[in-house]
Amino acid sequence: MKKNEKATDAIISRYKAGRRDDLIPLLQEIQEETGYLSEEAIRKVGKLMGLSTTKIYGLATFYDQFRFTPRGKYHLVVCNGTSCYLNGAGAIVGKIKEELGIEPGETTRDGKFSYELSSCMGGCMHGPILVVNGKYNLKLKPEHVQSIIDMLRKESEKL
Numbered sequence: 001m002k003k004n005e006k007a008t009d010a011i012i013s014r015y016k017a018g019r020r021d022d023l024i025p026l027l028q029e030i031q032e033e034t035g036y037l038s039e040e041a042i043r044k045v046g047k048l049m050g051l052s053t054t055k056i057y058g059l060a061t062f063y064d065q066f067r068f069t070p071r072g073k074y075h076l077v078v079c080n081g082t083s084c085y086l087n088g089a090g091a092i093v094g095k096i097k098e099e100l101g102i103e104p105g106e107t108t109r110d111g112k113f114s115y116e117l118s119s120c121m122g123g124c125m126h127g128p129i130l131v132v133n134g135k136y137n138l139k140l141k142p143e144h145v146q147s148i149i150d151m152l153r154k155e156s157e158k159l
């Protein structure tokens, strides 16, 4: 059994069958642990809750926090809260899109990059903020995005 599958089973085992109020917290917990919601995880959650997978997908896609594909080796999070947005987060997102050719929530075909937008990270004075695998880049400008991605590409080639 794969690591993510084991983790998913362990989380599901802590929830009671049929308690639909638990659905979103359960999905959040699985995503937090495994990085995304796999088809298999959704099927298992559906079985526990007595809901069809279609219904769960429908609900989960309503909340834009859920991902259905694994994260890339490098996962970028752009703060899109009001302050960062007013300070140019839109241009940062535009540059990432241009560089990687993907939308928020997607992963590049080579599995190297993914990105998502976040609500306020609580550091508004330092925005716009871009977090790469947990490392914060503050007061970011669109021209920095290119060099960060180039550096990550080079780093991934060395590994």
Ligand code: FES
Binding pocket: 079, 080, 081, 082, 083, 084, 085, 119, 120, 121, 122, 123, 124, 125, 127, 129
């Ligand atoms: S809006 Fe980005 S840190 Fe607050």
